[in-house]
Each structure stands twice: as structure tokens, then as C-alpha cells.
Amino acid sequence: MIVVLCGEALPLKAGLIQHLVQKSFYLRSGQEFDGLEPDKNYVVDGPASVPGLQPWRDRGSLIVWVAPNSQPAAKGERVIANETPESDAWEVLNQWILAAMREQERPGWDEYFMKIAQVASMRSNCIKRKVGAVIVRDRRVVSTGYNGTPRGTRNCNEGGCPRCNSLASSGTRLDECLCSHAEENAIVQAAYHGTSVKDGILYTTFAPCLMCSKMIINSGIIEVVFNVDYPLNDTSFQLFAQAGIRIRQHRLS
Ligand SMILES: [Zn+2]
Numbered sequence: 001m002i003v004v005l006c007g008e009a010l011p012l013k014a015g016l017i018q019h020l021v022q023k024s025f026y027l028r029s030g031q032e033f034d035g036l037e038p039d040k041n042y043v044v045d046g047p048a049s050v051p052g053l054q055p056w057r058d059r060g061s062l063i064v065w066v067a068p069n070s071q072p073a074a075k076g077e078r079v080i081a082n083e084t085p086e087s088d089a090w091e092v093l094n095q096w097i098l099a100a101m102r103e104q105e106r107p108g109w110d111e112y113f114m115k116i117a118q119v120a121s122m123r124s125n126c127i128k129r130k131v132g133a134v135i136v137r138d139r140r141v142v143s144t145g146y147n148g149t150p151r152g153t154r155n156c157n158e159g160g161c162p163r164c165n166s167l168a169s170s171g172t173r174l175d176e177c178l179c180s181h182a183e184e185n186a187i188v189q190a191a192y193h194g195t196s197v198k199d200g201i202l203y204t205t206f207a208p209c210l211m212c213s214k215m216i217i218n219s220g221i222i223e224v225v226f227n228v229d230y231p232l233n234d235t236s237f238q239l240f241a242q243a244g245i246r247i248r249q250h251r252l253s
């Protein structure tokens with residue numbers, strides 16, 4: 001989170017900044033808004049007046065003015081009167097920060113696992129499409145996979161799969177493709193390590209094809225969540241329905 005302390009350079013403001021630095025907040029000057037990392041806490045020695053504050057407002061900062069008691073706060077902003085004793089001011093600031101931290105949004109489970117699948121897809125070496133999958137049990141990732149040619153063979157993007165590297169139109173000559181699919185690889189990786197995927201949930205960035213659907217069913221996975229669907233996938237959906245496997249879409253935001 002970002003806490004911006006605004007107002008004249010008074011001892012109280014400097015004291016509060018110091019408190020936050022001691023709490024492992026990284027200190028930034030009022031113009032240093034580039035390169036901020038979302039997983040870190042920052043305290044900003046903010047401007048004495050409103051101009052220059054907008055970039056910090058845009059970044060969802062907690063804005064606190066150390067100012068004369070009479071200064072009205074803008075919506076969502078806070079004021080600490082500059083005659084407040086430092087220990088009292090720190091107490092108040094601390095409460096505001098804790099409240100703001102509690103309100104900070106974090107991704108839900110679907111978003112979290114689908115994003116991990118998306119990161120996995122970036123390791124794909126297939127030139128046709130990049131797909132990633134993760135298998136989750138008890139809200140823990142037990143396996144991941146992405147599509148590409150089999151282990152120890154030439155990568156698809158280095159010419160490994162003649163079908164992917166030819167101009168075959170989509171849906172044709174699928175039996176000639178040498179690339180394993182992401183869902184297939186996630187199931188196979190679990191087998192490689194001797195990990196059961198029974199009762200697991202599979203997250204995939206692309207709805208599973210018929211071949212993967214059959215593997216998913218027989219591996220004991222009970223639910224499939226996909227990001228992007230594709231047309232002509234009815235057979236997979238019907239098979240899942242018949243096998244009693246839930247399938248649903250979670251579009252990444
Ligand atoms: Zn390929």
C-alpha cells in the first residue's frame with residue numbers, strides 16, 4: 001500500500017514518516033511514482049499543496065494531510081492537525097493504515113488459480129496457441145502444465161511439430177500434431193511425481209478438447225474451469241455432463 005503524507009515540512013510530518021520507515025515502509029519523494037511494486041508498502045513525503053497529488057490519487061494511495069486543523073479534507077482523504085502530539089498522531093495514522101489494509105482487495109480463488117494457469121501458458125513452446133493448466137486439490141496447486149512437444153524432443157517453435165509449423169487450417173490434421181496439450185501435461189506431470197489428482201479441480205486457459213476431456217474424466221478430476229471457450233466444443237461438454245463433471249467459465253478480469 002502507499003501512504004502519502006502531505007503538507008508543509010513540519011516536524012510532525014517528518015516524525016510520522018520516520019515511524020513508517022521503521023515499520024519497513026519504503027520512503028519515496030513526491031515525484032517518485034514510477035516503478036512502484038504492488039507487493040510493497042511505501043510512505044511518500046508528499047506535496048505541500050494539491051498540485052502534484054493526482055498521480056498518487058490515481059494509484060489508490062491513502063492520503064493524509066498534516067495541516068492546520070481548519071483544513072477540510074477532500075473526499076476519502078484524512079487530516080491530522082499539525083498541533084497534535086506525535087504519539088497521538090501516530091496512533092490515529094496507524095488505525096487508518098490498518099483499516100485501509102483490511103479493505104485492500106485480493107484475488108478470489110478462481111482468479112488466483114486461473115492467473116497461475118495463465119503464467120504457465122507463457123512457458124508454452126507451441127507456435128499455434130499458448131495454453132496453461134493447473135490442477136488444484138484442497139485449494140493447493142498439485143500440478144501445472146502447458147502445451148508443447150514432448151520432453152526431450154525439439155520444441156514446436158523450433159520446428160518440432162510439422163503440423164503446427166505448416167499452414168494447416170484449424171481443426172484439420174489434428175492427429176498429426178506432436179504437441180501435448182496443457183491439460184494433458186498437467187495430468188501427466190502429476191503422474192510423473194506420483195501425485196493423485198482425484199477430486200481435483202482443473203483450471204485451464206482454454207476449454208479442453210475431446211481428447212483432454214476423456215483424460216480429465218478418467219483421472220478423477222471433478223470440476224473444470226476454463227477462461228476462453230472455443231466453438232465446436234459441444235461433444236466435450238456433453239461428455240462432462242454425462243460423467244457428472246462440473247464445467248464452468250471464469251473469465252480473467
Ligand atoms: Zn505446436
Ligand SMILES: [Zn+2]
Pocket residue numbers: 156161162163164165176177178179
Ligand atoms: Zn502441433
Ligand SMILES: [Zn+2]
Pocket residue numbers: 181182183184208209210211212213
Ligand atoms: Zn486438449
